[in-house]
Amino acid sequence: MTLLLAALLAAAEPAGAQLFADANAAYLSGDVSRAIAAYEALVSEGVASTELETNLGAAYLRQGKRGLAVVHFERALFLEPGDDDAGADLAEVRRGNVDRLEGDAEEGGAETMARLLAPLPGTGAAAILAVLWPAAWILLGLRLLRGSPRWAALAAAGCFGGALLSALLTFGAAAGRGMAMRRAVVVAQAVPAREGPAEKSLSRFEIHEGTTVRVDDEEAGFRRIKLANGLTGWVPAGSVELVVPPGWAGRPLLTGSAREVQR
Amino acid sequence: MISRRTGNALRLALLIALPALAAGEVELSATADASEVALDGTLTLRITVSYASKADTGELQIPTFADFDVVSRSQSEQVTFTLSNSAPSFRRTVITSLALTPRRAGELTVEAVKLEFHGQKLQTDPIKVRVVPAGQALRRRTQGADRLAEDRMADGLDPFADVHPGQRDLILRAAVDNERPFVGQQVTYSLYLLARTNVSSIEKLQIPRLDGFWSEDVEAPQQLVPEQRILDGVPYTAYLLRRRALFPLRPGKAAIEPAEVQVLTGFGMLFSRESSRRSSQALQLEVHPLPPGKPAGFDLGNVGQWTLSASADPSSVAVGQPITFRLVATGHGNVRDLRLPRLPVLSGVRAYDATVSDKETIERGQINGTRTVEQLLVPERTGAVEIPALAMDIFDPEQKQYRTVRTDPIALHVGPGTVGQPAAEPISQNLLVKGGIRPIRLHLGSVQRAIPPWAQPWFWPALGLPPFGLALVLGLARLRRMLHVDPGRRRMELARSAAARRLRRARALLQRGESVAFYAEIVRAVTGYLADKQGIAAAGLTRDELVSALMARGQPEEPVRRLVRVLDDCDRARFAPGSGDSPAREAMLGRADQVLGELDRRSR
Numbered sequence: 001m002t003l004l005l006a007a008l009l010a011a012a013e014p015a016g017a018q019l020f021a022d023a024n025a026a027y028l029s030g031d032v033s034r035a036i037a038a039y040e041a042l043v044s045e046g047v048a049s050t051e052l053e054t055n056l057g058a059a060y061l062r063q064g065k066r067g068l069a070v071v072h073f074e075r076a077l078f079l080e081p082g083d084d085d086a087g088a089d090l091a092e093v094r095r096g097n098v099d100r101l102e103g104d105a106e107e108g109g110a111e112t113m114a115r116l117l118a119p120l121p122g123t124g125a126a127a128i129l130a131v132l133w134p135a136a137w138i139l140l141g142l143r144l145l146r147g148s149p150r151w152a153a154l155a156a157a158g159c160f161g162g163a164l165l166s167a168l169l170t171f172g173a174a175a176g177r178g179m180a181m182r183r184a185v186v187v188a189q190a191v192p193a194r195e196g197p198a199e200k201s202l203s204r205f206e207i208h209e210g211t212t213v214r215v216d217d218e219e220a221g222f223r224r225i226k227l228a229n230g231l232t233g234w235v236p237a238g239s240v241e242l243v244v245p246p247g248w249a250g251r252p253l254l255t256g257s258a259r260e261v262q263r
Numbered sequence: 264m265i266s267r268r269t270g271n272a273l274r275l276a277l278l279i280a281l282p283a284l285a286a287g288e289v290e291l292s293a294t295a296d297a298s299e300v301a302l303d304g305t306l307t308l309r310i311t312v313s314y315a316s317k318a319d320t321g322e323l324q325i326p327t328f329a330d331f332d333v334v335s336r337s338q339s340e341q342v343t344f345t346l347s348n349s350a351p352s353f354r355r356t357v358i359t360s361l362a363l364t365p366r367r368a369g370e371l372t373v374e375a376v377k378l379e380f381h382g383q384k385l386q387t388d389p390i391k392v393r394v395v396p397a398g399q400a401l402r403r404r405t406q407g408a409d410r411l412a413e414d415r416m417a418d419g420l421d422p423f424a425d426v427h428p429g430q431r432d433l434i435l436r437a438a439v440d441n442e443r444p445f446v447g448q449q450v451t452y453s454l455y456l457l458a459r460t461n462v463s464s465i466e467k468l469q470i471p472r473l474d475g476f477w478s479e480d481v482e483a484p485q486q487l488v489p490e491q492r493i494l495d496g497v498p499y500t501a502y503l504l505r506r507r508a509l510f511p512l513r514p515g516k517a518a519i520e521p522a523e524v525q526v527l528t529g530f531g532m533l534f535s536r537e538s539s540r541r542s543s544q545a546l547q548l549e550v551h552p553l554p555p556g557k558p559a560g561f562d563l564g565n566v567g568q569w570t571l572s573a574s575a576d577p578s579s580v581a582v583g584q585p586i587t588f589r590l591v592a593t594g595h596g597n598v599r600d601l602r603l604p605r606l607p608v609l610s611g612v613r614a615y616d617a618t619v620s621d622k623e624t625i626e627r628g629q630i631n632g633t634r635t636v637e638q639l640l641v642p643e644r645t646g647a648v649e650i651p652a653l654a655m656d657i658f659d660p661e662q663k664q665y666r667t668v669r670t671d672p673i674a675l676h677v678g679p680g681t682v683g684q685p686a687a688e689p690i691s692q693n694l695l696v697k698g699g700i701r702p703i704r705l706h707l708g709s710v711q712r713a714i715p716p717w718a719q720p721w722f723w724p725a726l727g728l729p730p731f732g733l734a735l736v737l738g739l740a741r742l743r744r745m746l747h748v749d750p751g752r753r754r755m756e757l758a759r760s761a762a763a764r765r766l767r768r769a770r771a772l773l774q775r776g777e778s779v780a781f782y783a784e785i786v787r788a789v790t791g792y793l794a795d796k797q798g799i800a801a802a803g804l805t806r807d808e809l810v811s812a813l814m815a816r817g818q819p820e821e822p823v824r825r826l827v828r829v830l831d832d833c834d835r836a837r838f839a840p841g842s843g844d845s846p847a848r849e850a851m852l853g854r855a856d857q858v859l860g861e862l863d864r865r866s867r
Contacts (some may be wrong), residue, residue: 020707027703058700062557068356079710085701092700097564126716129726137729141736174717189555206514206552209502 016042020052027055033064034205050080053245055087067187067209067241069093074212074243078180081118097207101229120179122173129166132258136160179214182219184225184240185212191240193233197222213240289314289321290626294385295373302368303397305334310376310387313627320357321380330394331363352480354625365394403628407516422453428494430458435524437507437543442639445551447566447597448660450509451481451628454522456502456544462487463527463536468504471520475512475550477597481625482506491630508630510597514552521545558665559657565657567596569605572669573639575650581678582645588614590636590653590670598623600630604653611644627658642677649674686790758795759863764790766856773829773848782833783850790860791828791867796866806831813862822861829855 039056042049050257057072070093076086136159143156163251175225192203197219207227218225222234289312296307314320325333341356365371373390422438434457444450454464454470465487483502489500504524511517521542529536553563575588592603598621606614617638624631642648650673658665716722754761765788772781790801799812806827813823832851 018708021705024703024705035774046709047707049708050710051706051708055703057701060702061559066559085704089700092698096560096562098557120718123715126722130716130722133726133730137733143738144733145740170717173715177715177718189557190552203515 016045016047020049022152024055027059027062032059036063037058043246048245048247050076050083050086052141053079054083054086054089057086057093060142061089065187066093066096066208067185067189070210070212071185071187071241071243073237074183074185075245077118078183078243079243081115081176087175093210098208099186099211099227101227101231107191113179115176116178117172120173120176122170125166125169126135129170131162132159132163132166136163181214181244183212184213184215185243186213186225186235186239187241188236190240191235192221193225193231194222195233197224197234200204205231207233207235215240215242268615270498271852278491288316288383289378289385291376291378291385292627293373293376293390294394295390295863297389297392298364299395299396302365304364305394306331306365306373306567308361308363308373308390310361312359312378314355314357314380316353316355320355321378321383323357323359324377325359325361328363328374330366331373332362332366333361334472335362336360339488340394340483340492341714342354342571355477364390368394368396370394388829402550422455423457423494426494428457428459428497428499432542433457433462433526433528433539435504435522435541435543436500437519437522437546439519439546439548443551444511445548445553445566445658445660445663446598447564449567449596449630449656450476450511451517452478452507452509452546453503454505454524456487456504456524456526456541457492457499458502458528459497459499459527460528462500462502463529465504465524466527466538467523467525469523470505470507471522473507475517475518476509477512477599478507478509478621479630480505480788481508481628481630486706499728506628508625508628510600511550514550517548517550519546519548531761532840553658554663556665557658557669558655561656561658561665562602564597564602566600566653566660567594567657567663568659569594569596569601569655569657569668571653571668571670573650573653573673573724575675577675578673579676579678580642582642584641585616586642586675588638588640588641588650588673590638590641592632592668593631593633595629595631596635597630601632601634602655603634603636604655606638609640609648609650611642611646612648613641613643615639615641642675643800644783645677645679647674648677705855754795758792759859761795762792762859763856765791766852766859770852773845773852778848782837782851785835785851786830786833789833789855789859792862796863801830816866818862820867822858823864825854826858826862 019042021040023035025241026032026038027035036056036059038178039059041050042052043056053072053076057069060066060072061206070090071094077084077090080086082179129256132164136156139148139152139159141157141159143152186207186209188209190206190208194201194203207225210221211227212229215223216226216232218237219234221237223237223240224232225240226232287398291310291312293308293310296309299710300306310323310325312321312323322683337360339358339360341358364375371394373392373406373806375386375389377384377386378802379385421434426434426436428434436455438453438458440451440453441448447849452473454468456465458788467761483505484503489502492499492501505522521541521544523540526539526541528537528539553566571592573590573783577586580586588606590603592598592601606617609612615638617636622633622635624633652669652672654667654669656665656667671761736837765784769781769784769788772778772784793799793801793809793813796815797816799809799816799820804812810820810823810827813826814820829851833855836848836851
């Protein structure tokens with residue numbers, strides 16, 4: 001009976017819980033390198049967890065790798081946009097960023113907009129939309145074809161209203177997620193942003209680790225990045241890492257290039 | 264009570280006196296133009312005394328040189344005016360130049376120069392000079408010469424090294440002491456006027472915009488101080504017009520546009536005076552980013568040569584009594600960008616908000632700064648309290664490396680409060696400052712890697728199905744209504760044409776000579792019309808009933824009567840064969856068609 005209970009409890013734990021506990025123990029004992037190795041092993045196994053990403057960010061920050069720390073805090077927020085710890089840690093790291101953007105934000109503050117929209121309950125809203133929208137049309141059809149009573153018209157109007165609200169929430173969440181999918185973080189200590197995707201191109205400015213950018217395009221080992229104030233340039237693909245976790249949206253599980261830049 | 268006028272005068276006096284107090288009263292330095300000189304050569308000793316006010320000067324004591332003879336002595340003086348921290352500051356610089364000839368060969372020493380000023384005694388370091396036998400080659404422009412140039416240009420670069428004036432009488436020359444600085448490192452920008460003619464005054468000086476730099480005046484001479492220079496063998500007089508300290512704000516190429524000056528040349532009232540305009544050359548700097556290897560948490564503004572010190576006063580207090588904690592960073596660099604470490608939360612000590620004050624001084628062309636952070640600490644429990652060592656990472660551009668400067672820990676002793684002495688504040692408070700990275704989390708959660716419904720390819724098209732379905736149902740219903748035809752109504756609509764068809768058939772029968780069939784067909788045309796159009800089965804009605812039925816349907820009596828007559832005539836002709844000739848039959852056909860036409864028009 002006891003064995004059965006233990007087996008059931010073990011089955012209830014998420015995959016990788018033991019390795020996660022080991023990594024936490026290493027972190028708390030000060031062995032940050034071992035903690036990072038264990039956390040990264042979990043990531044490469046496909047474990048998607050806000051707690052894992054937050055802890056990994058904290059561990060990288062202890063090693064002084066601000067860029068990777070920001071990547072993982074951002075990733076935690078991608079997985080759980082309302083996560084309080086990840087948001088606070090990210091704000092703390094950003095206070096020490098080298099790059100300070102000057103000038104007004106372009107595109108009406110897309111970054112701010114994405115941050116606001118991302119926590120919207122998009123999945124729930126989409127489900128409600130999928131129910132209310134057909135219901136509204138069915139009720140309207142009954143009213144038009146059969147001359148159903150007045151309550152059917154009122155119910156149809158209510159369903160349309162609810163569907164409109166759900167659609168707005170769904171649109172908002174979709175827009176926020178769309179922006180988050182293109183968000184990336186500079187993980188190289190300093191990298192020149194060039195006018196074209198080639199080392200010989202003229203460098204227009206330099207960005208430093210921890211700065212969040214938007215990836216607009218990719219070409220020949222370079223990524224075209226855009227800062228919140230509109231500054232745009234091409235940087236080596238390995239110098240920025242996408243926030244969207246490996247294994248999501250078509251990203252391969254193992255991504256090594258950006259880590260090599262830092263190590 | 265001080266009157267307002269007296270108060271203003273005091274404030275003004277204080278404003279004028281403050282820079283002098285802040286900058287240090289006097290500075291003394293001595294440099295030689297070479298570290299090696301031939302026995303038959305001459306060494307120039309340059310003694311610079313810089314006073315923080317333009318009031319009076321001290322007493323300079325030139326030593327009696329044991330190994331050198333003084334062959335000439337000259338003195339020049341320069342007063343500069345700068346604004347530091349929005350406060351005016353005068354600096355008076357007296358330069359004494361001595362030409363010395365050695366008395367013997369060997370390792371000689373130029374003795375220290377002394378100065379006494381307001382009871383303060385200063386002295387320079389002795390200068391070692393190697394004197395070689397007469398006629399030997401010399402190693403000039405060594406340490407002493409560099410120091411001389413440093414006085415002139417702050418960093419050892421001769422601003423006129425690459426000037427080839429040609430035939431020009433007036434040249435405006437801009438120069439920087441470092442064309443490849445790091446971000447945040449001071450670059451000194453100097454503007455000189457080189458003249459071969461007499462310069463009466465500067466009418467207008469236009470300093471370029473210094474975008475990409477934080478800048479501050481180092482020297483802004485109020486009067487022209489000449490300095491003789493030989494350029495390509497031609498004697499020129501050089502005048503320093505302006506010197507500014509620049510701190511590059513970002514890496515990359517940085518251009519400094521040309522400066523412009525309007526110069527009045529000539530002599531007083533006797534000779535013709537001429538106004539000339541000159542522009543300097545543009546300058547291009549390549550600002551380097553800070554090199555890799557930055558310590559974690561390094562702030563980009565911490566560039567320069569800084570030292571950090573901390574103090575707490577008093578170090579022994581009663582509980583509840585305040586302690587003033589001071590953290591002071593002093594050194595070369597841009598103090599305004601400096602970020603000092605924050606005092607951590609001390610257990611049992613309440614810390615009040617810190618106040619920050621900055622002080623800037625200019626010393627030999629270098630901007631020096633002092634940032635002082637003062638914080639009031641109130642111990643809330645007795646015992647020993649230690650203020651831990653505070654560390655600040657800096658980048659030293661001279662050594663091109665990152666360094667960490669630290670304070671020493673400070674031990675405080677907090678004793679019990681004396682009886683009757685109130686604590687400064689209630690002691691039951693614990694100051695918790697927010698910030699810092701949060702502790703890690705110990706339980707692993709998981710997030711479903713599900714594609715959100717709106718990202719599914721079917722989601723948005725599926726939402727189009729309900730309106731499309733309803734539109735389809737409505738369309739089909741309408742189509743069905745359109746296709747559905749009432750037979751009675753259709754018969755009614757087609758009654759007239761059916762009657763006309765029968766009348767045409769009757770005409771055909773007439774032409775074939777079948778009179779009985781002809782009349783029968785006319786009767787069928789009329790009764791068929793009445794059945795289809797008027798809904799009257801004429802066969803089962805008497806003529807009067809037929810008339811009544813038609814009139815009940817709104818038909819006028821006259822055509823109804825004519826219709827009845829047609830039916831009667833046809834019946835008569837059918838049952839009395841041979842009656843009626845061909846024209847009569849034609850007429851019958853016409854009568855029937857006419858009366859049906861009239862009834863049909865009435866029925867529409």
